[in-house]
Amino acid sequence: MSIGVRAQLCVMMFLEFFIWGGWFVTLGTFLGNNIQASDGEIALAFSTQSWGAIIAPFIIGLIADRYFNAERILGVLHLLGGVLLYLMYGTESFSVFYPYVLGYMILYMPTLALVNSVSFNQMNNPAKEFSVIRVFGTLGWIIAGLLISYLFKWDSDVGISNGLLKNTFLMTAIASLVLGVFSFTLPKTPPRATSSEKLNLQEILGLDALKLFKDKNFLVFFISSVLICIPLAFYYQNANPFLVEIGMQNPTGKMTLGQISEILFMLLLPYFFTKFGFKKTIMVAMLAWVVRYILFAYGNVGELSFMLLLGIALHGICYDFFFVSGQIYTDSKAGEKFKSSAQGLITLATYGVGMLIGFWIAGNISNSYLLSDGTHVWDIIWLYPAGFAFIVLILFLLLFKKEKIDYKS
Structure with missing residues (x-):
């Protein structure tokens, strides 16, 4: 791969996640404060x-893999996404906002697979x-989180009270349009299948991998x-509103500790996986979920603020x-025949079904502990995902039999 192509792929990947992180982290805070959405509506x-x-496999399997170059459909999806992000920027009611964000996520989620396809196609x-x-x-x-907190201060008390969080949608709309145009300059990534090939819905949805059960x-x-995606949904949905509500300064910027730790623990994963096994x-990951939510439940912005920061930093583990360990395990169990189907099935089950259930549960529990002054009983709310993650940990400990899996880096 040439230096020029590598640079293009790095820019593509940077913008892809700058866009997502630039509005998704503060979404709950924006909806609760700017649109006065309920916990159920935020969910x-x-x-x-x-x-x-859930819908992404159809877009990738039925369209991108059969008729169009991946970089072209990536460009179209981000151009359309930029328009929807701009419409969200100007929205003042949830009833208008919801169709826009639904349409946007249906367009955006397939791009996560597309940027991988474009990248892999250029690699030996x-x-x-x-x-x-x-x-x-x-x-x-x-970078998106640091800009929001430390440069623009959109998530400060003044910024939130003045409705400045809506600017996250304007910022990411511009980035999406830039990535949309830039995508058409990326290396060509032609369709993997021909339009004449027989359509296999089982393979598209990953249902071929059900044999692995x-x-x-x-x-x-x-x-x-x-099941572990249920406590994960609590973090995505509630972490930023929680930190804002209890008075943490620069909450979005401090939440980037989670992504910094991701880089660190990604480097440690090969050693840990090889030494201690799958x-x-x-x-350890499940236990980290338990510890994280206990830290959130009992930490505060005063003398115990270190507990909140440590809870955020545990995101990497x-x-x-x-x-990532799960992807490696799935790859090793599936073999060449069901490799793609198995990964697709896991993605559909976790980010699709698992987190859909998780967001619904998180919304209902948060609403149950909403006080008359608009604040929440956060210490009790966080104990729910802590307890749930602990139950999943015990079940996994008892039911999963130890087996050796080779780490392939």
Whole structure:
């Protein structure tokens, strides 16, 4: 791969995640303060990510993989997405906002697979080359959060009271339009299948991989993956509103500690996975979810603020040790025949079904502990995902039999 192509892919990945991190992190805070949305409505808005993940395989499998170059459809989706982000910027009621965010996530979620396709198509050894490109996506998410908190101060008390958080949609609309145009300059990534090939919906949805459920360990892992997405949804939906409500300064910027730790623990994962094995790695991730939410429940912005920051920083273990390890495990169990189908099935089950359920539960629990003055009983709210993650941990410990999986970096 030439230096020029590598630079293009890095810019693409940076913008891809700058866009997502630039509005999604503060979405709950924006809706609650600027549009006066209820906890249930906020849950509906976040669940659009899940609907996008469920619909994404159809867009990729039925359109991108058969008729158009990946970089072209990536460009079209981001151009259309930029328009929808701009419409969200000018919206003042949830009833108008919801169709826009739903439409946007249906367009955006397929782009996560498309940027990977464009990248992999240019690589001779994706296992070694992709991580360098992908880290620019994490940097994009970090930069977006730092800009919001430390440069523009949109999430400060003054910024929120003056409705400045809506500017996150304007910022990301511009970035989306830039990426949309830029995508047409990316290296050509032609369709993998011809339009004359027989359409296989089972393969598109990953249903071919259901045969792997005959393996009890894989079935236990699959169910655990769906269930652990319930506490994950609590973090995505509630973390930023929680930090804002309790008075943390620069909450969005400080939440980038989670992405910084992602980079660190991604580097540590090969060592940990090789030394301790898959089961212990997954269990450490589940335990980190429990610890994180206990820290949130009992921390504060005073003397115990370190507990909140530590809870945020645990994101690297929570995410990398579970989901990246899970991808490696799924890859090893599926083999060449069902590799794509198995990864598609896991993605559909976690980001689709699992988090859809999680957002619904998080919204209902948050609403149950909403006080008359508009604040929440956060210490009790956070104990719910902590307890749920602990139950999943115990079930995995008891039901998953230890097996050796080779780490392929």
